[in-house]
Amino acid sequence: MNTLLDRLWLRRVLALGSLVLLWEAAGWAGLLNPLFVSPPSEVAGVAFGLFADGSIWPHLQATFTAALLGLAAGLAIGILLGFAAALVPLLAALLEPVMMLLNAVPRVILAPLFVIWMGIDLGSKVALATVLVAVLVFFSVYSGVKEVDQRLVERVRTLGGGRAVLVREVYVPSVVSWVMGNLKVAVGFAFTGAVVGEFVASSRGLGYLLQFAQSTYNASLSLALVMLIMGFVLLLFFASERLEHRLLRWRHG
Amino acid sequence: MLRIRDLTLGYGGREPVLADLDLDLGERQFASLVGPSGSGKTSVLRAITGLQRPDSGLIDLGIPREEIGFLFQDDALLPWRTARENAALGLRIRGASKAEALEGAEAWLARLGLAGLGGRYPRQLSGGQRKRVAIAQVLALRPRLLLMDEPFAALDAIVRARATQDLLDLVQREGISVLLVTHDLEEAIAVSDVVHVLSGGPRARILASRAVPIARPRELLAVRGHPVFAPPAAPALARP
Numbered sequence: 113m114n115t116l117l118d119r120l121w122l123r124r125v126l127a128l129g130s131l132v133l134l135w136e137a138a139g140w141a142g143l144l145n146p147l148f149v150s151p152p153s154e155v156a157g158v159a160f161g162l163f164a165d166g167s168i169w170p171h172l173q174a175t176f177t178a179a180l181l182g183l184a185a186g187l188a189i190g191i192l193l194g195f196a197a198a199l200v201p202l203l204a205a206l207l208e209p210v211m212m213l214l215n216a217v218p219r220v221i222l223a224p225l226f227v228i229w230m231g232i233d234l235g236s237k238v239a240l241a242t243v244l245v246a247v248l249v250f251f252s253v254y255s256g257v258k259e260v261d262q263r264l265v266e267r268v269r270t271l272g273g274g275r276a277v278l279v280r281e282v283y284v285p286s287v288v289s290w291v292m293g294n295l296k297v298a299v300g301f302a303f304t305g306a307v308v309g310e311f312v313a314s315s316r317g318l319g320y321l322l323q324f325a326q327s328t329y330n331a332s333l334s335l336a337l338v339m340l341i342m343g344f345v346l347l348l349f350f351a352s353e354r355l356e357h358r359l360l361r362w363r364h365g
Numbered sequence: 366m367l368r369i370r371d372l373t374l375g376y377g378g379r380e381p382v383l384a385d386l387d388l389d390l391g392e393r394q395f396a397s398l399v400g401p402s403g404s405g406k407t408s409v410l411r412a413i414t415g416l417q418r419p420d421s422g423l424i425d426l427g428i429p430r431e432e433i434g435f436l437f438q439d440d441a442l443l444p445w446r447t448a449r450e451n452a453a454l455g456l457r458i459r460g461a462s463k464a465e466a467l468e469g470a471e472a473w474l475a476r477l478g479l480a481g482l483g484g485r486y487p488r489q490l491s492g493g494q495r496k497r498v499a500i501a502q503v504l505a506l507r508p509r510l511l512l513m514d515e516p517f518a519a520l521d522a523i524v525r526a527r528a529t530q531d532l533l534d535l536v537q538r539e540g541i542s543v544l545l546v547t548h549d550l551e552e553a554i555a556v557s558d559v560v561h562v563l564s565g566g567p568r569a570r571i572l573a574s575r576a577v578p579i580a581r582p583r584e585l586l587a588v589r590g591h592p593v594f595a596p597p598a599a600p601a602l603a604r605p
Contacts, residue, residue, distance in 0.1 A: 263441040270414050270435040271455040271502070281454070285445040362445040362486040 150332040159336040168340075174317035176344075178234055178306035182241020183298060189242065190249025191291065195283075197250070198257030207250075214247045220304070223312040232313045241305030245298045249291060256290030257283050289363065292356040299348045307341065366392050366510060366542050367413070372422035374408045381420055382408060382566040390510070395536065395543045397553035400563030406546035410435065410512045413544075426510075431459070434508030434541075436516040440495040442487040442502075448474060448494075449483030452501040459506065473501035477531065493524040500532060504539075511536060513545045529556065530585045537582050555588050 132152050138144050139151025146154070162168035193211075197204040222243060226236035264282050273281065310319025318337055325333035357364050367390040375381035383405030390396050400406050411417035413424055414435050426433070442451045452470035457463065474483050477497040487495055496516060503511065516532075517525040533556055536543050547553050553560045554577055561574045579591050588594070 261441075263437065263439060264443060266416055267437065267441040268454070268458070269416065270433075271458050271506070272431055273458045277458055281443060281446075285443070289445075360445075362488070 146331070147329070148331055150335060154332050155335045155339060158332045159340060162336065162340075171317050171321050172344075174234070174237075174314075175303070175306050175310065175319065178237035178309065178317065179241055179299075179302040181234075181238045182305050183245055183302035185238065185242040186245025186298065186302065187249055187291070189246040191253050191287070193246070194250045194253025195257060195287070198254050198283075199279075204254075208254075211247055211250050214243070215251065219244050219247065220308045223309050226309065227313045232315060237306045237309035237314070237317070237319075240309040241302045244301040244305040248294060248298055248301055252290045252294045253287050256287040260286045289360055292352075292360055295352045295356060296349050299352055300345060303341065303345050303348075366390055366394075366427045367544065368423070368425040368427070369409075369413075370423040370425070372409065372412065372424065373420040374405050374412055374417065375420050380567045381405075382569060383563070384568040384570060386422070386571060388561060388571070390542055390544055393540045393542055394559065395545070395557045396559040396561065397545045397547060397557040398561050398563060399547055399550050399553045400569060401548060401565045403566045404563040404569035405566055406548075406563065407438070407514050410514050410544070410546055413512060428509050431506075432509040434503035434506060434511045436499060436503055436511065436513040438514045438516065438518060440487070440492075440499040442495055442498055444487050446486075447483060448479065448485050448487070448490060448498045451487065451498050452483070452505060455502055455506045469505050470501060473505045474498065476535075477501050491524075493520050493528060496520065496528060497531075500528075504535065507539075508541060511541050511543045513543060515545075515547050515549075518547075526585060533583065533585065551589075551594070554593060555583070555585050 135144075135149075136151050136153060139146070139149070139154075144151070150158075193207060197207045220240065223236070223240050226239045230236040230239060260282055265278060268278055268281055306317065307319035307322070310317035311323050312319075314320045318341055322334060322337050325331075325337060367388070369386055369388040372386040372388075373381045373384045374386075382403065386409065388396070388398070388409075398406050398409060408417055412419045413426070414433060415430065442448075443454070446454065449467055449470050452474055453461075453463075453466035456466035456469050461469065471483055474480065474497075477500060479494060479497055479501070482490065482494065487498070490498065499516070517528050520528060529552070535541075545553065545556065550560070550562070557577055559574060559576050562572045563569045564572050577593065579588055579593065
């Protein structure tokens with residue numbers, strides 16, 4: 113199994129390496145206009161420069177703070193509302209249409225509104241990331257509780273368990289597995305919220321840098337930032353996967 | 366211990382699946398309710414435990430509901446709990462401390478041949494082992510009445526025979542009353558003191574109730590040789 117995984121990794125690295133080499137070669141051969149697509153070596157140079165002169169750190173800090181705060185708040189709100197709606201039918205009747213509406217529209221359209229309400233500082237970015245994550249988590253939790261295995265519910269009831277025991281022993285673990293299954297998507301959403309929020313109006317952050325690169329027609333910087341964001345999100349995906357394996361040992365053990 | 370009178374059970378306004386059932390179960394008695402699929406056997410057990418509300422009739426429990434154990438058709442173990450924690454679940458719910466419950470659970474797992482497997486999750490156990498964990502979970506509560514809904518139906522024949530024998534030994538030794546529902550008449554005769562045979566639904570009813578004249582304790586393989594299992598004698602062929 114390990115050998116197979118290693119081979120899979122090797123194949124992925126080889127495929128990515130080949131793509132980068134082709135891209136580089138096309139750049140050197142003059143097939144790509146550097147005004148639109150810079151070769152990977154130049155993109156890497158720009159990224160390295162950002163770290164070498166330290167100019168990237170305040171932007172990274174701003175984006176990560178907004179994304180992680182939004183992720184935490186979105187998880188908390190989504191879990192709380194999802195649980196409450198699943199257990200209290202009246203609340204479900206009130207919340208479901210609102211959440212359905214928020215789910216149906218691209219929620220990033222709220223970004224300008226948050227800027228008007230909260231200004232261009234951290235608050236508006238956290239708010240956008242929160243809304244993006246909370247709606248996703250709400251539906252995970254709501255479905256998780258609604259679709260919980262009824263055989264487990266009956267088993268606990270015949271053993272004498274009441275509502276509190278059911279919540280602790282059946283609903284919470286079911287919901288944790290649903291939420292963990294969506295954690296990677298939530299991480300992606302949190303970064304989307306933070307970066308789009310910064311893109312709309314801000315004075316710091318990777319989204320602000322992207323907006324700056326676009327307005328100055330700097331393709332190298334744009335590509336370097338895209339690569340950086342992808343790299344960081346992949347790192348967080350990996351961390352989420354480790355957390356999922358740890359919390360859901362019963363599924364992977 | 367258990368007295369059922371005129372019990373009628375249905376599913377929301379449709380014609381009742383089972384009607385006017387009368388059934389008595391005495392102390393330390395092992396009774397079986399045998400019937401085809403759709404005759405409402407499982408519903409009777411669900412009504413006794415309070416999981417299903419009867420359309421009408423009386424269920425008179427001579428014991429508190431906490432003294433009933435229900436062994437489901439499927440093992441329905443919590444997948445996120447280990448075998449030991451699953452077996453201890455009932456004890457924890459009834460107020461035992463974590464240490465007490467786990468100790469009690471471990472003892473029952475050992476009695477049921479699962480010593481050393483308490484740390485495994487349900488998905489790491491075989492079907493027969495999971496079933497034993499479910500049995501340990503129920504028996505750890507020391508029930509006086511055990512309701513069983515074809516608990517071994519999903520197991521292969523050899524594992525099923527062994528599990529049934531072990532459970533039979535246990536209930537005989539512990540003096541537990543049992544109401545088993547099954548569609549297997551031979552199994553019912555082999556394990557029971559009384560067998561009630563149900564007609565098919567809807568409006569299923571008891572066609573016959575018979576006492577089984579086989580002494581206890583019983584060995585399942587040995588009882589198959591008892592005359593009650595003998596096929597009816599072939600009519601003598603008249604010579605032309």
